[in-house]
Amino acid sequence: MKLSIYTKILSRQLITKWGRFILASGGIMVGIWAIVLTTSLSTGVLGTITTALNSQASAREISIFSREDGQTSFFNPGAGQAPKFVALGQDDIKKISAKDPNIIDIQPDLAIANGGLKTVLDLTGKADRCYNINKLSTGETDKNAQPKPIENPEKTKEDLAKCTTLTFSSFVFESLYLSKKDNWLGQTTKPAQNEIVLCFKCDDLGQKLGYKEPKEMLGQSISLDFVFAPNLYKPGTTYETANLTRQNKINNTNRTAKFKITSVIDDRQDSFLAGSSSYMDIANYYQTMRTNNPNLNDKDFGTLQVTGFLKSYDSLASSKEILANNKLLGFSILEGILTGVTAFFAGLTVVLSGFGLIAMIASIFGIVNVMAISVLERQKEIGVLKALGARNWDIFMIFLFESILLGFLGWLFGVLLAVASGLGIAKLFNLYSSNNPDWQKNLAGLNIKEFNPSFSWWLLLGCLILAVVVTAISGLAPAIKAARQNPVDVLRSE
């Protein structure tokens, strides 16, 4: 029998028994609905999170390390051991930059072990001893540091009121600029030595410096008191990260430098998710280190971590490969976060889809029942077709197609229901967020315009295959029974 005839018989059966078909495919429909809805929602949420994270300039940052053993991963340094890093110097940075065209900005990162350089801002330009504020306000943990005894407590108190600590960004300049460019005032290029980028609201700078508007800060000068210099890592030397302690306290009295504010970040509207900080070029740090040791030159300044800024997040894999080829370890915090988030949502989807799968498995019993009734009802038809020359295989296929049709209908209605409910849920979420200014502000900060479930073709195709396989298995026994019917027996059954 030709496929067109199976289809003809099936379509006529569907027309006459449509109510039964719909009811029988109910279990499959519920299962497909649950699987498609949960997967599309979690994929949609994951996509939204990924888009949000990718849209952040920090997503394009790659941390670069050189492990002593040449490994290009953070893992496997040995049980209970911290990895040992080889300090990278100026020449290494230049080489990385030359070899990887994806990296458009690169700088030493001072985050590891020294926490960046602690600086204290002289708010008045007249304070003598801003240096001590660090001890009082930052909870300094350096046990070796021996603070000078305060000689004149009253004077110190007075001076301290004129000082504040200043937090510097760990971003590379390009990253900071891109993430804040909508609220960037003044010069848009990297500040040179003795130039600085300040934010207005962070560290309460605007208020403490006595400015009402961020633009008033542009072109003004400030004095910074350097409290600690970064650790002096010698390029090419191996350091154990477990034993690093902050040292290099600057004892030189000539530690104050003047800076011109060339750019200001207007961070007054920033959400809590988009905090800002000030920026100063690394050359200023080196300068402070030279105040302790004038014999040092740029080639002596090494760092355990270098931060590169990529053209786009998509070039991360290619960059990591280039770095690995040069026995360097490339690491993206965002990639780590995304891996974790993806694993979480994958787990969640599997668990929730499991309920749908259970519904589908339960529906097998219903389908077997319905198909058995169908075989019983159509015994005469089976007999007639056999009498006209149909083979057992033809009868088997007629009933197998019928059960597969149940799966197809269950899939179709399940998908339609899932799309409708998924879009409904998304619409409710978007409606709620658009009517909630706080949500709107935070979502806009993450470049999230609206949430949409993701109905990918592979999900729909996978569910179709699942539904067809489940119903085909369900219809197998009744179809075999139908095929084995003796035509005389079934023609006699009036």
Added chain:
Amino acid sequence: MLIQLKNVTKTFGTKKNPTIALKDIDLDIEQGSFSLILGRSGSGKSTLLSLLAGLDKVTSGQIIINGQDLSQAKAGKLAQYRSSIGIIFQAYNLLPNLNVVENIQMGCWASGKTPDDNYVNELLTQFGLTHRQHANIKTLSGGEKQRVAIARSLIGRPSILFCDEPTGALDKQNETQVTEILQKLHQSGLTIIMVTHNPEFKSIATDLITIEDGILSTSKPNN
């Protein structure tokens, strides 16, 4: 000889407690004959027809049709054989989900053949069904249904036509109509084997096969 039965026995029920429907039957049927199978209800007429039409298998013995031993044939061969013959039932046995023309075409479709459209139209015209070709089977009269069934049995151009009480459910007028159709088919050279209670067919039959308690005897009609 077109059909030969040798020592055919057919029993129903269990091996321990069998019911004998046909016992050691020998029968020859010639090509072009019009054979009537006669007998009381339950005598084994329909059983014999089922065996001849390849719808059932013998318990023992041989049925040789056109040189092919049906008693040894497997399911696939039997299906192939059934597609080469025509069969008409008392209860019409049309497929209710298909219309008139589709039911006729099913005579070919069931065995994977493509019906000849010209022949379909010819049959529709011949049996006065052209105006009803797209009608729902449920809306047809008994006579129309049986004409559709006859057309369906002929669409594959069979060599033998088996009829199981073809006029059993028809009124006098339709019975006459169907009888005339079958007579014409026989005159055109078709071999017809018919189970019937209707004595009118004796006038057009060439052979009479009578079954009494599973035992068979053959004779010629007195016409």
